[in-house]
Amino acid sequence: MTPFSYARAGTAADALRLGGDTGTAYLGGGTNLVDLMRETVARPARLVDVTGLSDTIEETDGGGLMIGAATRNTALAEHHAVRTRYPMLSRAILAGASAQIRNMATVGGNLLQRTRCTYFYDTDGSRCNKRELGTGCDAVGGFNRIHAVLGASDACVATHPSDMCVALTALDAVVHVDGAAGARTVPFGDLHRLPEDRPDLDTVLQPGELITAIELPAMSFATNSTYRKVRDRASYAFALISVAAALDMEDGRVRDVRIAFGGVAHKPWRAARAEAAIRGSAASEGAFLAAAQAEFADARPLRDNGFKPALAARTLAAVLGDLAKGDVA
């Protein structure tokens, strides 16, 4: 690691005061940042530890939940209101990383883990535009089984690895941010960027801005929701494909639906096309497969990941089929 100074913030105001300088990074559980620093991919001059900030989960006036950014992933997954009202979120968190990492990682830090692939980490052997803008991307023509099929660019084909963020996208979460220019909110789907020609930027946050909380709006039919992750081993691996879905049924027809995919793009992918195709239709495997095919109509598979659109379609159809039957605990 390159040398850095360390300071602990007791409040968000403290953090903003300490974190305003260029070269400062906010430190949560460290499960991604410390690793990136050890590989010298990240070289902050100063770390401001924000694990002492709010880690409470509180009811909002609108019937949703306000989650302090320093809440640990395990604490969010095991919270009674999350398990019962937003089961897809508990399921998504429990599908990610290992128990040790979930105990360390904060919710805010999970959002700000880097969109990444193995070439991003390979400082000695590989070109990577995300690591060093303008140097090229060795993943495009390399081993790219886990890489993106939607919304990628010639500059970057990495995927956002968070499972939790896929659920938060589907649940229309709102990110509360504070910074030198004042506090603001960012709809979850707008937080992360597609790579375009700036894969070095994963989110729309400005330097020095701090995530203070994540708000879950009320969503009554999210009680009928789940998360399914398909990966190369049974546990502790990034997704090849994942699906977060909530389904609201009435008399065999879909009254409302929320769908997001993980493992397909530089950001958690909200499937607006698929949702529109399914909303109001009869619940059938054919309708679900057709909706997924519409979502992936613009997919641009690489050498090793051509299986992803079909795998995503089958996974979505299976998940929605279970939710339509009320077959998900």
Place this chain on the structure above:
Amino acid sequence: MSIIINGLSVEPPGDPRVSLLDHLRERLHLTGTKKGCNQGACGACTVLVDGERILSCLALAVQYDGRRITTVEGLAEDGVLHPLQAAFIEHDGFQCGYCTPGQICSAIGMAAEARRGVPSNVSADLSGEVRLDRDEIRERMSGNLCRCGAHNGIIDAIEATMGAAGARA
């Protein structure tokens, strides 16, 4: 402030780059905690912080000022092995032994999570009481790798000590 390690108060490192793992091994010579991958993939460095399992390789020691750390050296009491340590011997839960301290600390943290009802990726019901059967144990221990392939003995030892059929440790 100071870090409490196995009941003893120690100074945090002056250099914030020092991981909790390196602080334990290199400064305090508590070499029971092992460095495997040093990147959060293997679980060999698992320790307990205020009873919760974490990876000491991804932890900057300065972040743990004021916290209580338990390593494998802190599990035996008055020279008597922790029941899970004894069970690892009984069930051949190792070959080379390198992953063992991490496996044991992880399983103790896992048992505490199960007691307070934390579900897992394989729990059919998110709100039910946790029953630590072999599938649950395998999933919950998936952050601890054993390159010798002693997993069957490891699961046997954990199941016997903490599992649905075993005593609660």
